[in-house]
Amino acid sequence: MRPPVRAQPLTREAFAPFGDVIGLELAGGNSANQGTATRFDRVANLTGSRPEAKPNLAVFRSVAKTLPFEVRLLERHPCSTQMFVALACQRFLVVVCPEDARGEPDLDRLQAFVCGPGQGVNYRPGQWHHPIIALEGPADLLMLAWEDGSALDCEERPLPTPVLITRD
Ligand SMILES: NC(=O)N[C@@H](O)C(=O)O
Numbered sequence: 001m002r003p004p005v006r007a008q009p010l011t012r013e014a015f016a017p018f019g020d021v022i023g024l025e026l027a028g029g030n031s032a033n034q035g036t037a038t039r040f041d042r043v044a045n046l047t048g049s050r051p052e053a054k055p056n057l058a059v060f061r062s063v064a065k066t067l068p069f070e071v072r073l074l075e076r077h078p079c080s081t082q083m084f085v086a087l088a089c090q091r092f093l094v095v096v097c098p099e100d101a102r103g104e105p106d107l108d109r110l111q112a113f114v115c116g117p118g119q120g121v122n123y124r125p126g127q128w129h130h131p132i133i134a135l136e137g138p139a140d141l142l143m144l145a146w147e148d149g150s151a152l153d154c155e156e157r158p159l160p161t162p163v164l165i166t167r168d
Protein backbone atom coordinates (compact mmCIF):
# COMPACT_ATOMS: atom_id res chain seq x y z
CA MET A 1 0.00 0.00 0.00
CA ARG A 2 1.18 3.52 -0.78
CA PRO A 3 2.25 5.86 2.04
CA PRO A 4 -0.73 7.85 3.36
CA VAL A 5 -1.36 11.36 2.01
CA ARG A 6 -1.84 14.05 4.64
CA ALA A 7 -4.77 16.38 3.96
CA GLN A 8 -3.56 19.96 3.96
CA PRO A 9 -5.48 23.22 4.49
CA LEU A 10 -6.78 24.76 1.26
CA THR A 11 -4.73 27.67 -0.06
CA ARG A 12 -4.85 29.47 -3.40
CA GLU A 13 -1.18 28.80 -4.04
CA ALA A 14 -1.26 25.08 -3.27
CA PHE A 15 -4.42 24.52 -5.32
CA ALA A 16 -3.31 26.66 -8.29
CA PRO A 17 -2.11 23.71 -10.48
CA PHE A 18 -5.57 22.12 -10.18
CA GLY A 19 -7.91 25.06 -10.63
CA ASP A 20 -9.31 28.01 -8.74
CA VAL A 21 -10.03 28.60 -5.07
CA ILE A 22 -13.21 30.51 -4.22
CA GLY A 23 -13.86 32.58 -1.09
CA LEU A 24 -10.26 32.55 0.12
CA GLU A 25 -7.76 35.39 -0.06
CA LEU A 26 -10.10 37.72 -1.97
CA ALA A 27 -8.13 40.71 -3.27
CA GLY A 28 -8.99 43.98 -5.00
CA GLY A 29 -12.67 44.14 -5.73
CA ASN A 30 -14.82 47.05 -6.77
CA SER A 31 -17.43 48.99 -4.89
CA ALA A 32 -21.04 48.04 -5.71
CA ASN A 33 -24.61 48.59 -4.60
CA GLN A 34 -24.17 52.23 -3.61
CA GLY A 35 -21.10 51.36 -1.56
CA THR A 36 -22.79 48.69 0.52
CA ALA A 37 -20.87 45.85 -1.14
CA THR A 38 -17.52 45.03 -2.75
CA ARG A 39 -17.76 42.75 -5.77
CA PHE A 40 -14.95 40.41 -6.72
CA ASP A 41 -15.50 39.46 -10.32
CA ARG A 42 -14.43 36.33 -12.18
CA VAL A 43 -13.01 34.58 -9.16
CA ALA A 44 -13.02 31.34 -11.15
CA ASN A 45 -12.50 30.41 -14.80
CA LEU A 46 -15.78 28.70 -15.68
CA THR A 47 -15.66 26.90 -19.03
CA GLY A 48 -17.58 24.28 -20.97
CA SER A 49 -16.20 23.35 -24.38
CA ARG A 50 -19.13 21.52 -25.96
CA PRO A 51 -21.71 23.72 -27.72
CA GLU A 52 -24.55 21.31 -26.87
CA ALA A 53 -23.69 21.05 -23.17
CA LYS A 54 -25.62 23.31 -20.82
CA PRO A 55 -24.57 24.72 -17.44
CA ASN A 56 -25.90 22.57 -14.60
CA LEU A 57 -26.21 24.29 -11.24
CA ALA A 58 -26.78 21.48 -8.73
CA VAL A 59 -26.80 21.04 -4.97
CA PHE A 60 -24.95 18.02 -3.57
CA ARG A 61 -26.31 16.96 -0.17
CA SER A 62 -23.39 14.80 1.03
CA VAL A 63 -23.36 12.47 4.01
CA ALA A 64 -20.39 12.80 6.36
CA LYS A 65 -17.29 10.64 6.02
CA THR A 66 -14.30 10.65 8.34
CA LEU A 67 -10.54 10.72 7.95
CA PRO A 68 -8.63 8.55 7.36
CA PHE A 69 -10.38 8.03 4.04
CA GLU A 70 -9.53 5.52 1.33
CA VAL A 71 -9.50 6.89 -2.23
CA ARG A 72 -10.50 4.01 -4.49
CA LEU A 73 -11.34 5.88 -7.69
CA LEU A 74 -10.68 9.18 -9.43
CA GLU A 75 -12.65 10.93 -12.14
CA ARG A 76 -12.36 13.87 -14.50
CA HIS A 77 -14.60 16.05 -16.65
CA PRO A 78 -12.67 16.45 -19.91
CA CYS A 79 -14.86 19.18 -21.38
CA SER A 80 -15.87 21.30 -18.42
CA THR A 81 -14.70 22.94 -15.25
CA GLN A 82 -16.46 21.74 -12.11
CA MET A 83 -17.06 24.08 -9.21
CA PHE A 84 -18.05 23.17 -5.65
CA VAL A 85 -18.87 25.88 -3.11
CA ALA A 86 -20.01 25.08 0.42
CA LEU A 87 -23.55 26.19 1.15
CA ALA A 88 -23.56 24.52 4.56
CA CYS A 89 -20.76 22.37 5.84
CA GLN A 90 -18.33 21.79 8.66
CA ARG A 91 -15.47 20.55 6.48
CA PHE A 92 -15.20 18.96 3.07
CA LEU A 93 -12.41 17.01 1.44
CA VAL A 94 -11.00 17.78 -1.99
CA VAL A 95 -8.65 15.20 -3.51
CA VAL A 96 -6.82 16.01 -6.74
CA CYS A 97 -4.15 14.20 -8.76
CA PRO A 98 -1.80 15.40 -11.49
CA GLU A 99 -1.59 13.25 -14.61
CA ASP A 100 1.40 11.36 -15.98
CA ALA A 101 2.76 11.47 -19.54
CA ARG A 102 -0.05 9.13 -20.62
CA GLY A 103 -2.74 11.37 -19.12
CA GLU A 104 -3.38 8.88 -16.34
CA PRO A 105 -3.49 9.82 -12.62
CA ASP A 106 0.03 10.03 -11.17
CA LEU A 107 -0.85 8.64 -7.74
CA ASP A 108 2.59 9.47 -6.31
CA ARG A 109 1.60 13.14 -6.63
CA LEU A 110 -1.99 12.90 -5.37
CA GLN A 111 -2.92 15.74 -2.99
CA ALA A 112 -5.75 16.29 -0.52
CA PHE A 113 -7.18 19.51 0.87
CA VAL A 114 -9.50 20.10 3.82
CA CYS A 115 -11.90 22.94 3.02
CA GLY A 116 -14.30 24.80 5.26
CA PRO A 117 -17.41 26.95 5.35
CA GLY A 118 -17.43 29.76 2.81
CA GLN A 119 -14.82 28.08 0.66
CA GLY A 120 -15.01 26.50 -2.76
CA VAL A 121 -12.91 25.03 -5.54
CA ASN A 122 -13.23 24.99 -9.31
CA TYR A 123 -11.43 22.12 -11.05
CA ARG A 124 -9.92 22.94 -14.41
CA PRO A 125 -11.24 20.82 -17.30
CA GLY A 126 -9.79 17.29 -17.25
CA GLN A 127 -8.43 17.58 -13.70
CA TRP A 128 -8.33 14.16 -12.00
CA HIS A 129 -10.16 14.34 -8.66
CA HIS A 130 -12.15 12.26 -6.21
CA PRO A 131 -15.90 12.90 -5.92
CA ILE A 132 -16.57 15.54 -3.27
CA ILE A 133 -16.61 14.29 0.32
CA ALA A 134 -18.21 15.92 3.37
CA LEU A 135 -16.26 15.64 6.61
CA GLU A 136 -17.35 15.84 10.29
CA GLY A 137 -20.98 16.41 9.38
CA PRO A 138 -23.35 16.40 6.38
CA ALA A 139 -22.80 19.15 3.84
CA ASP A 140 -24.74 20.96 1.15
CA LEU A 141 -22.47 22.03 -1.69
CA LEU A 142 -23.36 24.03 -4.79
CA MET A 143 -21.95 22.49 -7.98
CA LEU A 144 -21.60 24.04 -11.42
CA ALA A 145 -20.47 22.19 -14.53
CA TRP A 146 -21.39 22.05 -18.21
CA GLU A 147 -23.09 18.71 -18.97
CA ASP A 148 -25.04 17.12 -21.80
CA GLY A 149 -25.78 13.72 -20.26
CA SER A 150 -23.21 11.90 -22.40
CA ALA A 151 -20.27 9.77 -21.28
CA LEU A 152 -17.95 12.73 -21.82
CA ASP A 153 -19.53 14.44 -18.81
CA CYS A 154 -17.47 12.27 -16.46
CA GLU A 155 -14.64 9.78 -16.96
CA GLU A 156 -13.98 7.46 -14.00
CA ARG A 157 -10.76 5.58 -13.18
CA PRO A 158 -10.86 2.91 -10.45
CA LEU A 159 -7.49 2.75 -8.67
CA PRO A 160 -5.38 -0.46 -8.60
CA THR A 161 -4.75 0.08 -4.88
CA PRO A 162 -6.45 2.55 -2.53
CA VAL A 163 -4.69 5.72 -1.41
CA LEU A 164 -5.22 6.57 2.27
CA ILE A 165 -5.91 10.21 3.16
CA THR A 166 -5.07 11.11 6.74
CA ARG A 167 -5.63 14.22 8.85
CA ASP A 168 -2.86 16.80 8.74
N1 LIG B 1 -20.53 14.04 -11.14
C1 LIG B 1 -20.86 13.93 -9.91
O1 LIG B 1 -22.00 13.60 -9.65
N2 LIG B 1 -19.94 14.18 -8.91
C2 LIG B 1 -18.53 14.34 -9.15
O2 LIG B 1 -18.26 14.87 -10.41
C3 LIG B 1 -17.81 15.09 -8.08
O3 LIG B 1 -16.72 15.66 -8.37
O4 LIG B 1 -18.30 15.06 -6.92
Ligand code: NI
Nearest residue numbers: 075077082131
Ligand atom coordinates in the same frame (compact mmCIF):
# COMPACT_ATOMS: atom_id res chain seq x y z
NI1 NI C 1 -16.33 15.68 -10.43
